[in-house]
Amino acid sequence: MFAVAQFASAFLSSASSPFFALGSAIIDLTPPWLKDFAIATFGTNDKLALFVSIGIVATLLAALIGVLAKRSFAWACTVIVALAVVLGSAVAARASTGALDIVPTVLGAIAGIGILRWLTNLAGAAAPGAPAGASSNNAPVAGTSRRDFLLGSAASLAAAALATGVSTSLSATRNMAAAARKALRLPAARTKVKDLPQGVQIDEPGMPRFITPNPDFYRIDTALSVPQIDPSQWSLRIHGMVENEFTLNFDELMAEELVETYLTLTCVSNPVGGDLIGNAKWLGYPLRKLLERAAPQAGADMVLSTSHDGFSASTPLEVLTDDRMALLAVGMNGEPLPFEHGFPVRMVVPGLYGYVSATKWVVDLEVTRFQDKTAYWTTRGWSERGPIKMSSRIDTPRSFAKVPSGEVVLGGTAWAQTRGISRVQVQIDDGPWEDAQLAEEATLDTWRQWRHVWSGARPGMHTGRVRAYDASGELQTSDRANPVPNGASGWHQVQFSVE
Ligand SMILES: Nc1nc2c(c(=O)[nH]1)N[C@H]1C(S)=C(S)[C@@H](COP(=O)(O)O)O[C@H]1N2
Numbered sequence: 001m002f003a004v005a006q007f008a009s010a011f012l013s014s015a016s017s018p019f020f021a022l023g024s025a026i027i028d029l030t031p032p033w034l035k036d037f038a039i040a041t042f043g044t045n046d047k048l049a050l051f052v053s054i055g056i057v058a059t060l061l062a063a064l065i066g067v068l069a070k071r072s073f074a075w076a077c078t079v080i081v082a083l084a085v086v087l088g089s090a091v092a093a094r095a096s097t098g099a100l101d102i103v104p105t106v107l108g109a110i111a112g113i114g115i116l117r118w119l120t121n122l123a124g125a126a127a128p129g130a131p132a133g134a135s136s137n138n139a140p141v142a143g144t145s146r147r148d149f150l151l152g153s154a155a156s157l158a159a160a161a162l163a164t165g166v167s168t169s170l171s172a173t174r175n176m177a178a179a180a181r182k183a184l185r186l187p188a189a190r191t192k193v194k195d196l197p198q199g200v201q202i203d204e205p206g207m208p209r210f211i212t213p214n215p216d217f218y219r220i221d222t223a224l225s226v227p228q229i230d231p232s233q234w235s236l237r238i239h240g241m242v243e244n245e246f247t248l249n250f251d252e253l254m255a256e257e258l259v260e261t262y263l264t265l266t267c268v269s270n271p272v273g274g275d276l277i278g279n280a281k282w283l284g285y286p287l288r289k290l291l292e293r294a295a296p297q298a299g300a301d302m303v304l305s306t307s308h309d310g311f312s313a314s315t316p317l318e319v320l321t322d323d324r325m326a327l328l329a330v331g332m333n334g335e336p337l338p339f340e341h342g343f344p345v346r347m348v349v350p351g352l353y354g355y356v357s358a359t360k361w362v363v364d365l366e367v368t369r370f371q372d373k374t375a376y377w378t379t380r381g382w383s384e385r386g387p388i389k390m391s392s393r394i395d396t397p398r399s400f401a402k403v404p405s406g407e408v409v410l411g412g413t414a415w416a417q418t419r420g421i422s423r424v425q426v427q428i429d430d431g432p433w434e435d436a437q438l439a440e441e442a443t444l445d446t447w448r449q450w451r452h453v454w455s456g457a458r459p460g461m462h463t464g465r466v467r468a469y470d471a472s473g474e475l476q477t478s479d480r481a482n483p484v485p486n487g488a489s490g491w492h493q494v495q496f497s498v499e
């Protein structure tokens with residue numbers, strides 16, 4: 001049933017897939033503690049975990065319906081129809097669906113009933129002592145057996161798997177958008193905010209690249225199927241409390257004076273020492289200029305950005321209009337945004353966690369007030385505002401690593417976007433805090449690498465701790481906090497053994 005619907009949805013849009021719609025509905029209903037648990041447990045595999053769970057539940061349901069059908073075919077059909085109603089509602093509730101998008105679910109239900117009919121017929125014949133002529137007109141001919149039923153079930157399953165696989169590669173919207181992305185040539189930036197200085201990278205084994213390659217860049221979002229938007233179909237509407245409401249299309253955006261900047265994105269769910277953080281070179285148009293053109297009215301204090309698939313973020317208007325480089329980005333590390341990272345257009349904003357600023361697949365900006373509108377994660381228990389907390393991390397040695405005695409090199413990263421890092425200190429066991437060597441700073445909005453040499457390391461277990469200071473001399477807080485509701489804090493430590 002799912003498979004037929006999935007297959008049919010390939011001809012419409014992925015949003016019409018009941019499978020994705022159900023998953024998305026589950027995500028939307030997830031309380032913050034569960035989201036946090038899922039990310040903590042499965043990391044960026046959280047979506048895979050959800051799919052597997054849905055798959056297991058669907059298989060159990062199918063088995064139940066099968067058992068029920070043996071007693072009453074009519075009741076089994078009622079259950080299938082009820083399921084279709086639930087799934088159809090989930091599809092209809094998505095932001096990017098219309099009436100036609102219900103079709104795959106309906107086809108799926110019809111196919112489900114058809115397959116059930118066929119299988120019960122096979123089973124009816126297979127059941128020992130089935131009274132002759134007890135089944136309906138299209139009763140199987142004599143000689144069908146339990147083997148036929150099992151073969152039939154296996155064939156249905158195989159067909160389902162095949163249809164799902166084929167439909168994913170066949171999806172029409174996907175192919176169009178992929179071709180458009182491939183053909184896209186981004187214009188060069190008119191301005192470089194700053195050239196990358198020499199010496200931002202510390203080359204020590206275990207250190208991350210200063211620029212995170214796109215395929216390694218962390219991905220966090222609520223989109224079960226990555227939106228596939230053809231740039232020629234994209235537009236951004238800017239409206240709400242503005243003097244000049246307008247709509248911008250992709251060609252118009254590309255004709256603007258694009259700028260290039262380096263910026264480190266961070267997820268609010270990143271635990272102390274975690275890796276939900278990445279640094280890239282972004283190409284885009286300053287949101288400040290876009291908002292200047294729209295001319296916000298007095299009293300407005302927030303911009304609600306909404307994505308193609310209905311996610312939203314609330315960003316203080318002030319942050320988008322001051323002189324920091326908040327961008328409507330089209331390029332990431334020299335190529336068009338990857339689909340997973342928001343193709344064709346997303347926001348990136350220095351100093352704020354992604355959930356309140358970095359809307360991917362952005363299609364709508366509403367200038368409004370915090371008291372009037374509430375964004376996606378805020379309605380689910382996360383803070384209305386999310387400035388990034390100053391943090392530092394030990395990347396090497398890893399926890400539980402074994403290192404040779406003598407000289408141990410510790411290395412890592414620290415970040416305080418918009419303020420910059422001025423100092424990093426390391427403590428071994430309960431010794432004194434010592435200044436680490438800092439790599440060059442690229443911009444105030446990027447992370448900064450550091451290294452510290454510990455000479456005279458004696459064999460045994462040891463603890464390394466790190467803490468940072470921002471440019472104003474403020475020390476990173478040692479107060480431990482979990483990610484919910486506005487980001488983790490506390491000093492990162494690792495335990496390693498010297499051989
Ligand atoms: N459309 C959309 N944009 C989104 C999100 C989302 O769920 N949907 N998640 C946000 C969050 S929580 C983060 S941390 C960043 C992550 O961006 P990345 O996946 O490119 O690293 O995207 C933000 N933009």
Ligand SMILES: [Mo]
Pocket residue numbers: 220266267268269353354355
């Ligand atoms: Mo996030």
